[in-house]
Amino acid sequence: MFKTGNRAVPLVMVEPGRRVRLRAIEAGRGLRARLAAIGLVPGVELEVIRNNNRGPFIVAVRESRLMLGRGVAWKIVVE
DSSP, X not given: OOOTTTTOEEGGXXXXXXXXXXXXXXXXXXXXXXXXXXXXXXXXXXXXXXXXXXXXXXXXXXXXEEEEOHHHHHHEEEO
């Protein structure tokens, strides 16, 4: 599912402080629609604010900060 040659990885594997571009969302139509409603669409640039094993996964998208569950972060493919 994830190719290392083109550096596409799940969002949960990105370290804090890095900026990445959303490539795809490997999920059903419902989750893709919910994420699109909050601005997570292919092509958008994200900055990982917080990524540790405790607490929520936090990203900055445009002028907003979003908290995501780890399960959702695994389904977001970035490069």
